Amino acid sequence: MNISLFWSSNLRKDSETFNHWRHRRISLSTFHEATLLSHVKAGNTVRLYTSQNFYESVPIPPEISVEDGHQYYPAEDAFSALKRGHSIAHISDVVRLRSAVEHEAVVMDIDLSLIHISEPTRLRRIAY
16 A cells, blocks of 8 residues: 655744755654554555655664655745644645655555554444
């Protein structure tokens, strides 16, 4: 299954410049790492888009393709949208949806784990 994910950070303050935001190094949490590893284990093809650079505090599995979200939503436009008060979630949606159309992928949130693939019975019990 093709999966489109996005991870970038919001503005830290109103006075932040484009170059500072664009070149800020961001990191993933150990929870994000577990989510990415679950995609690898499930055999998914994952494209992880960002508008910034990852700081390798948590390693990104080599099977995950990290790509610049600029190809789907120019970083300058994303920064402008953030300055106007839009959330990073809006930018994430644009990038993931455009990528999904091009790659016939499923749009997922990076904070969503794939526990349902390995534990369908448990989820059925939770749902009731």
